[in-house]
Amino acid sequence: MLGLTALLLATTGLSTASADSSPPQEERPFIMPFAGPPGPDTWFFLQAYGNTTFAYRFRNNVYYGGQGLHFGLDLAAPCGTPVRAIGDGVVFSVDSWHGAGPHNLLINHSNGYASFYGHLLVRSRMKIGQKVVAGEVVALSGDPDRTCISRPHIHLEIRDSETHAYGYNPLNLIEADWERLALIGAEPIRFEMDMENPRRWTDLFEQPETRFGHPLVNDYASPWPFDW
Template sequence: MSKVKYYYDAETLSYRKVEKRKRNTFRKIALFTVASALFGFLFFNLASQFYESPQARKLKRENEFLKLSLKESQEDVNDLAKVIKNVEERDNSIYRIYFDAAPISDEQRQSGFGGVNRYKDFEGYDSSKKIIGLKESIDKLKKRVAIQSKSLDEIEELAKSKEELLASIPAIQPVRNEDLTRMASGYGYRTDPFNKTRKFHYGMDFTAPRGTPVFATGDGVVDRADANSAGYGNHIRIDHGFGYVSLYAHLRENKPYNVRVGQRVKRGDIIGYVGSTGRSQAPHLHYEVFKDKERINPINFYYGNLTPEEFNLLLKASQQENISLD
């Protein structure tokens, strides 16, 4: 029960009861409420400067973790860029040069991306600059890897062609050294055995007993195996590809061919046998090499099965201007 308060009225010389006014009560309540709210607001702001809520501490830790992850990711990208740079340098200075391919310029490998803004979604944040920089570095690395992958695909194809080229070049002697009687005539001007005039001899003549095996000097496809070319008698032509063709003439009369037209042969396969058909003075093999339809000196293509000493002896014999056998 609330207490009743009185006050002394000097005019009536008596005590009078204090009457409470509702207006004053509401004013006090309102003043107390505003003061409490203001005090609470000030206290919260002051406290937040010295004390962090669990949620704030969690968000702060996550932010620090993201910053650390961003830094480590940038370092990883930098390391990858160094590795790719090393591969690119080897690609240009070793692989592409070896296979006669033009190097790829740095401008092509490291060019950026034009056109629309690819990183608009990453703008407007505290770490936008770092994130956009990292994203741009990753995109450039992806492009460099794609270019390098395409280059390696090209190198692989060139390597296959190079391997095929090395196997196709006429690179061995068509008659084994142990089967030879002698190297009768080489490439160059020689005396014709029939009319005794000096004329150019476009091949090399290897004397050997009739029936001596003749070997394909490189991989290829048999283009001709007939006697329908004047002077050559029974002969074989092999198309090696890459502009190379080899010719084997004056093969024997009976069963001269060990291959048929259109057959694919390997270097070292027996394709026919020494004879003396056509315009020939004695059993021997007349051998020619063509490059892009031009006859070239076969002496340059015996590196596949001759020792340096054997090659020097063959070279010396081939340079003697004597009477050819065809």
């Protein structure tokens, strides 16, 4: 199976990881951080990774360090929902400077990726250096506003495990039916358009990788929707 996929990739010159430079994947290596089915009282897809309208709106402040991109995936869930490790790994940091408060957790995986879980309810009980297995409960979901009624959700990033300086589209790395998941939620999943190149970065899966600390990639002269 893997051999055939590799052969097809070699033949076509295409990468399964879309047009960015994220490491090529034969299949999506990670699982969902929430167990059980999606729904209005369990969890649902809230904001995609990449050039979202929300990230564009806040590109000069909240998302400036991530090139104007929403450099993670938002999943809404009631506060206290158990958060699972998306793959086997080792805890790298607990409540680090990486943001996404009030609490966060970073796990390194052996496949070259790291997963970062933000907007956690309380400090994770995990210790730095502790091994975790895929599906193990490592944290509880929270709310960045600490109210648990305004916008309870987790912010999940996938970065490289070496430097944590690059962010990748979790939709290409977590096994799920993302197109169906994108159909439900509080509001539609929307991307900002550059009217000089209106199709670019408006797809769930075809989004640029994030190079943290590098310049904005979406400071458009002709944006749609219009700037706020």
